[in-house]
Amino acid sequence: MSFKSVPVSILTGFLGAGKTTLLNHIIKENPNTKFAIIENEYGEINIDSELVIKTDENIFELSNGCICCSLNGDLFEVLNKLVTGKFDYDHLIIETTGIADPSAVAGTFLTDYNIQTAFKLDGTICLVDVENILDVLGTDEEAAKQVLFADFIIFNKCEGVEDDILKNVEDTIKKINPFANYCFTDFAKVDSKELLDLKAYTKEKTQFKLGYNISKQSNIFNVNPLQNQHHQIVSQSFIFENSFDLLKIRHYFTVMLMIQGAWFYRIKGIIYIEGLNRKLIIQSVKGAPVFTDGDNWAEDEVRCSKIVFIGKQLKREVLEKGLNQCIYKT
Numbered sequence: 001m002s003f004k005s006v007p008v009s010i011l012t013g014f015l016g017a018g019k020t021t022l023l024n025h026i027i028k029e030n031p032n033t034k035f036a037i038i039e040n041e042y043g044e045i046n047i048d049s050e051l052v053i054k055t056d057e058n059i060f061e062l063s064n065g066c067i068c069c070s071l072n073g074d075l076f077e078v079l080n081k082l083v084t085g086k087f088d089y090d091h092l093i094i095e096t097t098g099i100a101d102p103s104a105v106a107g108t109f110l111t112d113y114n115i116q117t118a119f120k121l122d123g124t125i126c127l128v129d130v131e132n133i134l135d136v137l138g139t140d141e142e143a144a145k146q147v148l149f150a151d152f153i154i155f156n157k158c159e160g161v162e163d164d165i166l167k168n169v170e171d172t173i174k175k176i177n178p179f180a181n182y183c184f185t186d187f188a189k190v191d192s193k194e195l196l197d198l199k200a201y202t203k204e205k206t207q208f209k210l211g212y213n214i215s216k217q218s219n220i221f222n223v224n225p226l227q228n229q230h231h232q233i234v235s236q237s238f239i240f241e242n243s244f245d246l247l248k249i250r251h252y253f254t255v256m257l258m259i260q261g262a263w264f265y266r267i268k269g270i271i272y273i274e275g276l277n278r279k280l281i282i283q284s285v286k287g288a289p290v291f292t293d294g295d296n297w298a299e300d301e302v303r304c305s306k307i308v309f310i311g312k313q314l315k316r317e318v319l320e321k322g323l324n325q326c327i328y329k330t
């Protein structure tokens with residue numbers, strides 16, 4: 001049983017804003033800190049945990065739902081496991097889904113007496129994709145909740161964005177949340193020492209932030225009971241055991257996003273390509289796909305592809321048919 005009060009940082013930000021990129025940056029910048037990481041993915045399969053750089057961190061996955069609503073019970077279970085198990089860690093980082101309301105996650109640490117004894121919420125960090133945020137704020141209220149609740153805002157993906165657009169984004173975000181500290185960057189390169197030591201949740205500030213009275217006895221399952229709807233945002237996850245044809249799959253994603261890109265908020269996948277010893281990573285954030293090399297397949301690893309689509313009005317059978325056409329054929 002651990003009796004130390006471990007600091008907790010919550011990473012929030014809309015789909016594809018750069019949360020996993022920040023997480024990897026934090027891990028790299030702090031080799032002497034042992035992190036426990038909770039990865040929540042809005043799909044049945046968890047891609048992010050495989051995209052986090054491999055160290056000896058303790059990584060826990062919460063998939064198939066959003067941490068701020070249906071998965072709150074699972075979060076509670078992982079926290080119990082961390083407290084009662086033989087895990088060695090100095091700091092807990094929770095990467096929420098891109099559509100999570102971080103106040104509900106923070107509430108877990110502020111309303112449950114046992115959890116409060118073991119963990120100390122340090123702060124909520126929100127990634128803002130400066131290229132997409134204005135569009136997203138207009139259509140998805142989750143994005144505004146994330147900005148509103150943040151203690152530190154990272155304006156990410158700034159390279160090449162014109163100054164007047166940046167200024168517009170900054171003004172808009174400051175209107176939503178004038179209290180957070182913030183910085184502008186690319187690939188989430190920030191001073192992580194400062195980020196992990198925000199000390200944002202003093203008792204007085206907490207009550208103000210959450211907007212409701214905190215009772216030591218309240219039950220975490222009752223936090224924000226009405227906010228378990230994420231509009232029409234759906235996720236469709238696929239696992240394929242057969243290998244894909246490199247040219248066909250690249251062509252499929254490029255053309256599909258060109259024609260129907262508006263419906264897709266986020267695509268990420270780890271793809272098994274015939275003839276390649278490396279995994280192929282596909283990423284798309286409201287736009288053209290980006291393909292990068294992943295790690296080599298380990299000798300004992302079962303090769304398969306995992307692909308998650310998140311967006312509106314996504315038809316599973318159509319996606320499945322398209323992907324099936326890209327399977328490698330001899």
Ligand SMILES: Nc1nc2c(ncn2[C@@H]2O[C@H](COP(=O)(O)OP(=O)(O)OP(=O)(O)O)[C@@H](O)[C@H]2O)c(=O)[nH]1
Nearest residue numbers: 014015016017018019020021098156157186187283
């Ligand atoms: N050009 C550019 N790409 C970036 C930057 N930061 C992150 N990316 C890329 O944007 C994509 C999404 O980044 P992630 O870190 O996975 O975003 P995320 O917020 O964790 O995504 P979800 O968990 O799906 O919501 C990846 O392909 C990143 O490499 C940046 O500053 N500039």
